[in-house]
Amino acid sequence: MHLGVIGYGNITRALLDVLASEGQTPERVTLLVRPAQAEAARASGAEVVTEAAALIAxxxxxxxxxAGHSAVVETVVPALxxxxxxxxxxxxxxxxANLHHAVTEAARKGGTRVVLPAGAIxxxxxxxxxxxxxxxxxxxxxxxxxxxxxGTPAEGLLDLPALTEPATFFTGNAREAALAYPKNANVAATLALAGLGFEATRVEMVADPSVSQNIHEYRVTSGAADYAMHIEGKPSPDNPKTSLATVYSVAREVMNRRNEVAI
Incomplete structure (x- = not known):
């Protein structure tokens, strides 16, 4: 497999480590990074490019x-x-909504697909x-x-270091959550796309000094089954906003394309 990866931050480095630990290092890896990251990225042993067109080529x-939301516009759409x-x-x-449409249409026109991993949940x-x-x-x-x-709008609503009890600082729908908290609401967006959509999926965000992990809870009621999930995700040592489970979820997507049996 020739694997292309956009970005060389915490998730990318951890992803490559997980693949290596599982004996699943791709035969070829090409990283798309910012010019300032190129030297560090080359130390990984991967090929390095600094332009989207070069990665696709x-x-x-x-x-x-x-690599964040801008990468979806700049690289994912043309790649699809x-x-x-x-x-x-x-x-x-x-x-x-416009980007969602652009991604969907790009996949259709390119005869391929975009995969959304479960991530932290x-x-x-x-x-x-x-x-x-x-x-x-x-x-x-x-x-x-x-x-x-x-580093989120919560800082303007709460005195975060001084909290002594849980404080709910956001209540709204998944679209509002994802747009206002782009680095913290990927789970809300995932649930919305899998289920009721952005407007009908309800979201609460809580700053809780009694917990040391990123906790994701959701409840579903439907015609065929009702269920609830409670996941205590361990935060990444390099970025507490990221759950380690996200890295393993992405690694699973890569390995499922290499293994004879995918689950």
Missing amino acids: AGPDLIVEC LSGVECVVVSIGALAD GGVDLLAALKPSGIDSVVYTSRKPPLAWK
Whole structure:
């Protein structure tokens, strides 16, 4: 497999480490990075390019986006148009209805598909499967330590370091959450796309000094089954806003394209 990866941040480095530890290092890896990151990226042993066109021209079998919302516009859309299957980690970018349409149309015209991994949560397969049965409600709560919300609009609403009890600072729908908290609402967007859509998926965000992990909770009621999920994701050591489970979810998508049996 020739794997293309957009970005060389925490998720990319951890992804390459997981693949290596599982004996699943691709035969060829091409990284698309900013010029300032090129030297560090080359130390990984991968091929390095600094322009989207160069990544596409390299001819990867699969591209994984690990670089934020702008990368979906700048690289994923043209890659899909070129017929390259893409795994998108920054799922919250699709809260932008115009971009969601552009990605869908690019995949259709390119005769390929865009894959949205489950990321930090589980049960997305069941949620998507229940959709034809009629989903009545999806309610998601994101509960994180106060400092995990640093650098977000929550800082203007709460004195994060001084919190002594849980504080709910956002209540709304998944589109509002994903647009206002783009680095923290990928789970909300994933649930919305798998289930009721952005407007009907309810979201709460909580800064909770009593927890040390990123906690994802959601409840689904539908015509075929009702269920609830509670996941205590361990934060990445390099970025507390990212759950380690996200890295393993993306690694699974890559390995499922290399293994004889995919699950």
